[in-house]
Amino acid sequence: MTLFRFIVEQGSQDKILAGEEALLESISNGAQPILRFVIFDPTAVLVGYHQAVEQEVNIDEVKKRGWDIGRRPTGGGTIIMGKEQLGWEIYADASLVGYTPEEAIKRGAEGVIKTLEKLGIKANFRPKNDVEVNGRKISGIGAFSQGKYIAVTGTILVDFNAESMVSVLRLTSEKLKDKLAKDFRDRLTWINRELGKSIEMSQIIELAKASFEEALNVKLENSTYTETEEKLISELRMKYSSPEWIFNLRKPLEGDIKYIEKKLPGGLVKVQVKMAGEKIIESVLITGDFFIEPRRAIYDLEARLKWSRVEDVEKEIRDWYKEVKIIGISADDLVNIFKEVLSK
Known part of the structure; x- marks a missing residue:
């Protein structure tokens, strides 16, 4: 034993x-x-x-x-x-x-x-x-x-x-x-x-x-x-x-921010997006009570989306999702959250 x-x-x-x-x-x-x-x-x-x-x-x-x-x-x-x-x-x-x-x-x-x-x-x-x-x-x-x-x-x-x-x-x-x-x-x-x-x-x-x-x-x-x-x-x-x-470690963005929060089976996801014009994302913060492995992977997604074009967001999310494990949150969930917040 x-x-x-x-x-x-x-x-x-x-x-x-x-x-x-x-x-x-x-x-x-x-x-x-x-x-x-x-x-x-x-x-x-x-x-x-x-x-x-x-x-x-x-x-x-x-x-x-x-x-x-x-x-x-x-x-x-x-x-x-x-x-x-x-x-x-x-x-x-x-x-x-x-x-x-x-x-x-x-x-x-x-x-x-x-x-x-x-x-x-x-x-x-x-x-x-x-x-x-x-x-x-x-x-x-x-x-x-x-x-x-x-x-x-x-x-x-x-x-x-x-x-x-x-x-x-x-x-x-x-x-x-x-x-x-x-x-x-x-x-x-x-x-x-x-x-x-x-x-x-x-x-x-x-x-x-x-x-x-x-x-x-x-x-x-x-x-x-x-x-x-x-x-x-x-x-x-x-x-x-x-x-x-x-x-x-997780500091809210400042300035003119687009914001959304969604309750999903895997937890509450809060997304802040700061834009540089209409088509370019300047920065992103993704917070919430979810679990993800590897633990720091959310920083990788934020880095991928920083200075990306709006039309590239879905591809970036789906490529990133292949390398991580999130309990109760799908790639579609994340894509839909970003589509909604970017449309505001």
Whole structure:
């Protein structure tokens, strides 16, 4: 039976997210596979890799609450992680968890489902990347890879405050707050809500540890970071706490911008286009809560479209799409989005 190291980390967003990159690097260099549970302290508002903070987050409200803002190295949407949410992460050779992001996500979901079953809560996997209870999401999952090695990261909502979530999102209107809070309560659920009582995080951790051990069919051994991992995490904390990474990686365009957003099975896609005249595209920004492999491929598409002619856009998108993998978004979807935004 394969041996996994088991690590529990409670700390700030920069240390935890630096760990996500460092641990994938470590196992790709021969370290033992890892299951890590994480608790964010202080609370952090985390955007997905392809999102723009200014589009998603009420920055002033986050500062007022004394919370952090961070950017995950995975795709997906904006989430709040604090002491009432358990994060879980798997770092392993893809042969142990799944050769594609979809397979790895589903395997990780099995650990969540077994954890909830031990609490008497019936749950199931909902493609593309959620675990749900009676139609309500209780866990979101993401994945990113490095060669043949993969990281699967997810959450288990132990408790949740819809009003707090809404307060730190950037909304087009204050009137949307009550409606959105109700939507969150309708679409999400959490362990304490399902049980009708509060449960200690330490108990969740013990149940989840046993459940992931079963789901992955591995032996977990309590462990700590290696000296090399500690050093790399320390170095990467500068990156994950830097404004360059958090705010400037995906910066909204300025000036006279054409804009569109579309909800697709693979997630919300937001496209900004700045034109140089009627027929030439000066620049493009594509953001959203989607998942794509390779992770930086969206930059390649933006570079292809920069200074391209409008009539060449479809060919550029279709050529680019042959080299990437996006869950739930087709080449036709992207072509149609650009046709619509360019017609504005």
